Amino acid sequence: MRVVKAAKKDALLRSAAFRHGAAVAVVVAASLLALPLRGLTDPDNLTMVYFTAVVMIALKLGLAPAIVGSVVSVALFNFLFTPPYYSFEAINPASYLTFGIMLVSSLLAAVLTSGLSSRLAEADQQKTETRLLLDVARALSSAVSRSDVEAGLSRLLSPRYQARVTLAAGTAGAAAVTRLSGLVWQVPLGGEEVGGDVLLLERGEPGDASDAARLELETVAALAAQALLRIANAEAAARATANQESERLRNVLLSSLSHDLRTPLTVLSGTVANLARMRKRLPRDAMEEVAQLTRQVTRLQTFTGNLLKMAAISAGHLRLHREPYSLLEIAGATLQRLGEVKGERRLLTQVSGDIPMIDMDGALIEQVIANLIDNAIQHTEPEGTIILELQRQEGQVRVSIRDDGPGLAPGDDAVIFERFKTGDGSLSDRKGGGGHGLGLAICRGIIEAHGGIIDARNNPEGRGACFSFTLPLGGASGRLS
């Protein structure tokens, strides 16, 4: 309420008619005060009363009313205090000299006093401005969020501008304080970093901003922009730390999972292998049990390897380390590794065309080929044939693994790479190759991250299934997901 009252008083003081009227009233009042002294003292002494009145007018009401006051003073002095009274005539010609001196000195006093007064007002204004900027800077330096900034600005600017103060996403590009509609001022915060944010002042009364107000608001806006930038940077840093922390956690989780699964498996498979070496000392039926154990442990090993790889892929933890490789050497390394697993099966290779180097993650592509060959091994008779074929095609290389097993059941080709994802209740393959769904899902993840395509169908000629994938020669970049 006090604010509103003060505002009304301010507006009244600013009205020119009021100020001039008040100036005349002051001069009239001075005349009435001096009237009882008429005749008791020399009229020249009474000029000082008018002089004082003009100085007061200049001090309080400004230069123009003081000039009006000076003129009115001389007139009233002439009218009331120089004989003949109540007439603008003068008996004594010297009075005209008095009028002249009185007018000149009053005007001089008016000019000097009002200058002094406006400089005082200016200094006062500057003091409040400095105070405000200091308060704004202090409030913003402790702000830790955007809403803190908004609250601080609102608290400090609202009373000064009689406005509701808000931060908003504005039209970037506006460079200065602009009046949007009748009552709203928009102050751009400036700088690309704050994304074209603006400060909005919804004012209680219409009117444009003065130069001083513009300057002040622009300074406040620059401070706010700095604060917002600092907050944005701090938030980004906090997010990065949180990401790093969760990445580290995933890492720790995966490697302890890996350790906890692989340690007992190592002992299990090693112990079974040691048992198998004692075949001469073990009864025949015990050896049959050992053979069964060996098969199941091998299955468990494959499954665990796939499970861990899948966990790493789905944690987004596995990144592609691309280097130029020839698919020939990757396939060669795979065949080398699977040499013992294939048993009596024939593993043939066919190459057509010139196989160029392709940017790929060699270890992961080896894993894909190994999983596909392993899958073929699981689905062929012990004396079956598996063919690994590499073909140069337009813009890509195709790798196919063909077997002469029973082939895919109708409909399998569509879902075989998705078994892990569709979650039909069992992760194991109905043909007995545990965890192959997982292995194939891994293959798909790896190939798609390389920008290739993987599919499965039955061989057009004869029997058996054909799994094949392509790798583009350009090499797409990607992260496993």
Next chain:
Amino acid sequence: MILVIEDERDVRRLIQRSLEALGHEVIDAENGKTGLEALVRQKPDVVILDLGLPDRDGMAVLAAIREWSEVPVIVLSARDGESDKVAALEAGADDYLTKPFSAAELSVRIKVALRHAARAVSTGEPVITVEGLSVDLAARRVTLEGQEIHLTPIEYKLLTALMRHRGKVLTHGQIMKEVWGRHSNDGNQGLRIHMQHVREKLGDDPLSPRFIFTEPGIGYRFRMG
């Protein structure tokens, strides 16, 4: 004598029994500290080091060993992920195995490591011969089944680097350093192209290699012989 530094009691016991069955003498340690002590006191011929030790990270133990000893070190890791293996190899490990591994694999790696240790002691070989491929280091002459093979200086350096460490995996970085004297930043493209040329000249089919084996994501291994 083989020193096994491994914190899991059952794995330690398994390695011990498997290696003893193959005729090796085995001592063991359950952490890095006692492992280093055993290394000083007993002077084993080969160290098998688990990278996941409880007291000190296996990599730190490896670094401590390499500060003063050239003993062959085979690292065991439960993590797959080629970067771990490359890091261990470049920190001075001679070979690596990922758990679960078979006793047969371990035995092969130990044999290679022992042979390298023996060769490092002797004063170099003037002629290296592997499967009909022969390199006369003094004459800088390469022959395959008696036929001379012409290699560029880089290809010759590449081949001899691999053959001197035959049986042992060399990372791309190690080969770069040995042949060019520095690491490369070009994704080892140059190395691969030279390697392809060497393979072609040796008539080595990458699909079923006779001499040079690719270890995807890690490097190359030359046939042990």
